[in-house]
Amino acid sequence: MPLKILVTAKRVEDPESKIKVKPDGSGIVTEGVNYKLNPFDEIAVEEALRLKEKHGGEVVVVSVGNDKSTTEIRAALAMGADRGILVRHDGPLDPLMVSAILTKLVEQEKPDLCLLGKQSIDDDQNQVGQYLADRLGVAQGTFASKTDSLESEAEQKKVPGLVLSGDGKSLQVVREIDGGVEVLELRLPAVVTTDLRLNKPRFASLPGIMKAKKKELKEIPAASLGVDLAPKVVVKRLAEPPKRKGGVKVADVNELYEKLHSEAKAL
């Protein structure tokens, strides 16, 4: 049973970059900041590729953003995805808008599975997959994980953590939730969002990077999709969290204990 998978690839600030807020609080300082594929989306791309390697099918990568997002789509294509779609939109995004855009694409592409990172590491909202599942009226499996460790033999062999049923009609998802691990069966088509421990994403090979340049990358203006592009989650102001005073050194364990006990009252 080949699977057609739609997977998201958001362009975000590199988690190793230092994020600073502009003095007027209107945004973050972008000079000197590197960008990359959202790490949770990278896990989604890897999982999509593993499912395709096992069952056959097609992996379509989608990003919503300005033309710079083609870099992240190409990164996913270099990992092995088949083709890309950039939904061009230059203004601010929110989960209602992105899920409405993805709903339109799902109507056009009719994938068996939508795979998304559980959240993007810029605005950390953790909502798009859930909104999308409701808009489509399908099952959702958020925070997909697996019970095998990332050091296991199955992981070395790149076995997918999402398990397709024999008849190809449903997918088993292991979810990492508070206090334990849950298993759900989702009838396809479905929406799955990926957590950190689902897999270790591959690095793009040099031939993969070369091939990616020739793969199809279609651009669609967001305005052509007939969805409401007015943000409903409006960021009024950004601020840096209160600075920690920090930097105090203690001479020895005794002083550390005394400070923790009498000053900080933490012990």
Add this chain to the structure above:
Amino acid sequence: MSNVLVVAEQSAGHLRKATLHAISAGREIAKRTGGKLHLAVLGKGIGALAKELETYGAPVHCADAPVLEHYLAEAWAPVVAEIAKAAQATYVGAAATAFGKDLLPRAAARLGAATATEVLGFGGQGATVTFQRPMWAGNVLAEVELTTPIKVFTVRATEFPPAQKEGTGSVVAVPVSVDAGALKTRFVDFKEVKSARPELTEARVIVSGGRGTKGDFKEIEGLADDLSAAVGASRAAVDAGWVPNDWQVGQTGKVVAPELYVAAGISGAIQHLAGMKGSKVIVAINKDPEAPIFQLADYGLVADLFKAIPELRARIKAAR
């Protein structure tokens, strides 16, 4: 009327602690908007729990039905949306747990509502409520306005006090019309992960180790157990395969904010700092006096962790 609905979280008929913190947040909004607090509880055989919730002084909308036995977002979201309409709620909230984060955005989609995730506090003037929430793993605090008529939010439990019982309420039975046969999601299994240690995101104290442990976490775990703490690790320690992945604290791991965070043999990569800088008190123990973690630490000790931690453990024991 700007009523506020808080969705309770239960496990086998027992209320999850995080809900009490969400109730406090709900009361805060109700006070601001002049609306009334309502509670919702869903599941099977939850009558006793609904009675218990009544003592928090709110109407409790109780959706008790076999089809709701196991939590499934697909089945629960439409019921929550119906309750929100019945309660005339313009604010719908829950704790930002795995449950809250899975369910509320889906219920919000039903209500045409925008959602604020992991709210730390409320801003704005009078009845105009804005939401303070972390972005970039807590490196940035944002003030967010939701412009939809109904506003949905999940709150970080540690930022709100647990609600005390006050006033009297009532239980309202909610008719449930979810068709079990039409559901596309099936619950298969739940395995409780039993650990003698608290969960990282709930722990009052966390002791974390990094590259400096060279893979030997015995002292880290020992100190953690002495303090009834959770054990964390840096990405370097996880990537080296020394400890399980779910111990990772950082931007791509768990974001934690305990009262006391002890970082031992962790240099302090930005990625790690982003996941723990919200801690109340930070202790760093590292051999390298130049380690970036010292700039953040309230108390830095330049020392070999294999010498310092046994000494600290002995000192703590002696004081007991």
